[in-house]
Amino acid sequence: MESKKASASLIASTYFTSLSEVNGLVCNSEPTRATMNQREQQKQATRMALSEAAIDLFCEHGVEATRVEDIAASVGVTPRTFFLHFPTKHAAAFPDHEERVQSFIASLDELSAVEHPIEALKQTVLAGIRTITSSSLRRKRYQLLRSIPEFAGIDIVHDLDYEAAIIDHLTTPASNSGPVSADEMFAARNTASSILGLSRSALTTWAEFPDFDPVRAIEEGLDALLLKPSECR
Amino acid sequence: MESKKASASLIASTYFTSLSEVNGLVCNSEPTRATMNQREQQKQATRMALSEAAIDLFCEHGVEATRVEDIAASVGVTPRTFFLHFPTKHAAAFPDHEERVQSFIASLDELSAVEHPIEALKQTVLAGIRTITSSSLRRKRYQLLRSIPEFAGIDIVHDLDYEAAIIDHLTTPASNSGPVSADEMFAARNTASSILGLSRSALTTWAEFPDFDPVRAIEEGLDALLLKPSECR
Structure with a gap:
C-alpha cells in the first residue's frame, strides 16, 4: 500500500496536470x-x-x-x-490550494497530539472556515464559484484533497489495531465528504445571502455529524 | 433569475466544454x-x-x-x-452521464406527483444506486475511480449536476410561497451534497470491499439525513 500521508493532496494536482490545465497551482x-x-x-x-x-x-x-x-x-x-x-x-x-491543504494536514497532526481525533478535526475545520469568512476576497471568490461552472468544478475537485486528508486522519489509529474494515472505511469516507459538503453549502449560501452566518451553520452541522469525543472514547 | 430546471445538469457540461475536454460526453x-x-x-x-x-x-x-x-x-x-x-x-x-441526470430529474418530477418530495427523493436515489450496483461494469468503473485521480475528478464534477437537480427539487415548492430563505437554501444544498457524498462513499467502499452492501448503507444514511415524510408535512 502506498503511504497514506503521501497520497493525500495529490488528487487535484494529478487531475489537473493530466488535463494540462491549472497545473501551476500546486507547485508553490x-x-x-x-x-x-x-x-x-x-x-x-x-x-x-x-x-x-x-x-x-x-x-x-x-x-x-x-x-x-x-x-x-x-x-x-x-x-x-x-x-x-x-x-x-x-x-x-486558486493561488494557494496546495499550501492550504498542507496546513490543514499539519493542523490535524498537531492537534491530534493533544486532543481527541474528532475534536482535532472539528477545530481544524472551524479554523479553516474562520480564515475564509474573515476575508472579503474569499467571499468574492465564492460568488464567482456560484456563477461560473468551471470554477465550481475546480473547487469541488480541490475538495477531494481535503477529503483524502480527513479520511487518512480518521483511519490512522494511534495504536496498530489491524487493517481498516469496510464499515470503518465507509464511515470515514462519509464523514469526510459530509464535512466538505457542509462547508461548501454554508460558504456558497454565505456568498449569496449577506446575513447568513456560515460559521454557526458549520458548527451546528459538525456537532450533528460528529460524535462528541466523550461519546466515542 | 434563470430557469431552475434549465440550469440543472449544465454544470459538468459547461465545465468540461470550457476545459476543451470530454465534451462529447454530454451531447447524447x-x-x-x-x-x-x-x-x-x-x-x-x-x-x-x-x-x-x-x-x-x-x-x-x-x-x-x-x-x-x-x-x-x-x-x-x-x-x-x-x-x-x-x-x-x-x-x-463516462458514456451516459447526461442521460442519467435527465432520467434522475424525470424520476423526481414523476414521483413528486404521487409522493411527498422527500419520499420521491429517497426512492429516486435508491433506484439509481440499485441500477449501479446491479452492474459489474459499474463496479469496475468505481475501482478505476479509486485508482485514477483524473477519473475521481471527472466523477465528482458530474456529481454537481445531481446536486443541482436535488437543490431544485427541494427548493421548488408545490405552491407559490415566496422566495427561498438563506436557511432553506443552505439546508437544500447541505442535503444534496450529503446525499451525493453518502452515495460516493458507499460505492467507493463497494468497489474496494466485495462484501460491503452499498444499498443498505445508503438506505440507512438517507434515513438519518432526511426527515420522514410524516415529520415534515
Missing part, C-alpha cells in the same frame, strides 16, 4: 515561510496580488471580458510575469 | 429511446460497447497502457469511429 508549497528569502517573499506577494486583481476583475467585468493583460497591468507587471505564476487566467482564482 | 441525450430509429440504436450500441471495452481494458492493463486502437479493435471498429463517439480515451469511461 516549498519553500516554507520560515526559510523563505526576500526574493521568494516578493514572488509570493506578486502571486497573491495577481490573484486578488484577477478575482476583483472577474467579479467586476466577468471572466470572459477580463484579459490577462488587464490583470497584469493592475498589479504593474507584464503578462509574461502573470504566466510565470499561473498557466491560465482561471488558475489565478 | 437526444433523441429519446422512444423516437430512436434503427441507425440511432446502432450508434448507441456502438457507443456503449466502446465504453465497456475501454473500462475492461483500463482495469486489465491500466489507462496509460491502453491505446484507443486497442479499444476500437476489441469492438471491431476503427479509431476514427471511436473519436466520433468520444473526444478522448478517458471520456469513454
